Amino acid sequence: MYLKRPAAGLSFCLFYLASYFINKYVLSVLKFTYPTLFQGVCVRGVCRRQIWWQTLVGGFLLHVSWKLGWVEISCSSRSEVLTWLPASALFVGIIYAGSRALSRLPIPVFLTVHNAAEVITCGFQKFVQKEQTSLLKICSVLFLLIAAGCLPLFDTQFDPDGYFWALIHLICVGVYKVIHKLWKTSSLSDLDQQYINYVFSVVLLASASHPAGDLFGALNFPFLYFYRFHSSCCASGLLGFFLMLHTVKLKSITSSWQYAAWSFLAKWHWHGSIPLMFFWP
Numbered sequence: 001m002y003l004k005r006p007a008a009g010l011s012f013c014l015f016y017l018a019s020y021f022i023n024k025y026v027l028s029v030l031k032f033t034y035p036t037l038f039q040g041v042c043v044r045g046v047c048r049r050q051i052w053w054q055t056l057v058g059g060f061l062l063h064v065s066w067k068l069g070w071v072e073i074s075c076s077s078r079s080e081v082l083t084w085l086p087a088s089a090l091f092v093g094i095i096y097a098g099s100r101a102l103s104r105l106p107i108p109v110f111l112t113v114h115n116a117a118e119v120i121t122c123g124f125q126k127f128v129q130k131e132q133t134s135l136l137k138i139c140s141v142l143f144l145l146i147a148a149g150c151l152p153l154f155d156t157q158f159d160p161d162g163y164f165w166a167l168i169h170l171i172c173v174g175v176y177k178v179i180h181k182l183w184k185t186s187s188l189s190d191l192d193q194q195y196i197n198y199v200f201s202v203v204l205l206a207s208a209s210h211p212a213g214d215l216f217g218a219l220n221f222p223f224l225y226f227y228r229f230h231s232s233c234c235a236s237g238l239l240g241f242f243l244m245l246h247t248v249k250l251k252s253i254t255s256s257w258q259y260a261a262w263s264f265l266a267k268w269h270w271h272g273s274i275p276l277m278f279f280w281p
Contacts, residue, residue, distance in 0.1 A: 008246065012243070017266060022236045062191070063195070073189075081196055084196050094173055112148055117174040119144065148170075
C-alpha cells in the first residue's frame with residue numbers, strides 16, 4: 001500500500017508510540033494513578049514545586065502557539081463553543097477512563113479494546129445515516145469486536161476494574177467520533193475543538209480532583225518530588241501536544257483511508273510488541 005506524506009506519517013507514528021509508552025510508565029511503573037491530576041491540573045506542594053499535567057501543558061502550548069501565530073484558532077462564536085461542550089465532556093471521559101484502564105491493563109490489551117470503538121461509528125453510519133458500508137469494512141469492524149470481546153476470556157491477568165474502565169473509554173471514544181463526524185460542516189476547526197477540549201478538561205478535572213480524593217492522595221505520592229516523575233509528566237504533556245498537532249496535520253494532508261492506514265501502522269507496532277509488553281501490568 002502506497003502511503004503519502006511519509007515524513008508526516010512517520011512523525012505521527014513516533015509520537016503515538018512515545019506518548020503511550022510514557023503514559024504507561026507514569027501510570028504503571030511510577031504508579032501515579034490519580035487521573036484527575038495526571039490529566040488536568042497543577043498541584044502546589046509545601047516545597048513550592050509545581051507539577052504540570054497533560055491537558056494543562058497541552059492547552060498552554062496550544063495557546064502560546066496561537067498567540068505566536070504558529071497555529072490558527074478562531075473560537076469566536078459563543079454558540080458554537082457552547083454546542084461543542086458535550087463533546088468536550090466526552091473528551092474528559094476518554095482521558096479519565098483511559099488513564100484508569102491503562103494503569104491496569106497492558107498496552108496491547110488496552111489498544112485492542114480502544115480499536116473496538118469503530119463498532120459504534122460504523123453502526124451509526126450504517127443504521128442511522130444509512131450510508132453504504134463495504135463488506136470489507138463490516139468484516140474488519142466485526143473482527144475488532146470479536147477480538148475485544150474474547151480478551152477477558154483468555155486474559156490470564158484479568159482485571160475487572162481495568163476492563164470496566166476500558167469499556168467506558170470505548171463508549172466515550174465511539175460517541176466522540178460520531179459527534180466529530182456530525183460537526184464536519186461546523187466553522188470550528190479541529191484545532192478549535194481541541195482548544196475547547198483542553199480548557200474544559202483543565203477546569204473540570206481541577207474542580208473534580210478534591211471530591212475524587214486525588215488531590216490529597218497525590219500529596220502523599222512517594223515520587224512527588226523526584227526528578228524522574230516531574231520529567232516524565234512534562235514529557236507526557238509535550239508528547240501529547242505534538243501528537244495532537246501531527247494528528248491534525250496528517251488528517252489535513254491525507255485522505256481518510258490514508259490516515260487510517262497510518263493509524264493502523266502506529267497501533268500495529270504496539271501489537272507487534274506483545275511478547276515484551278503483555279506482562280507489563
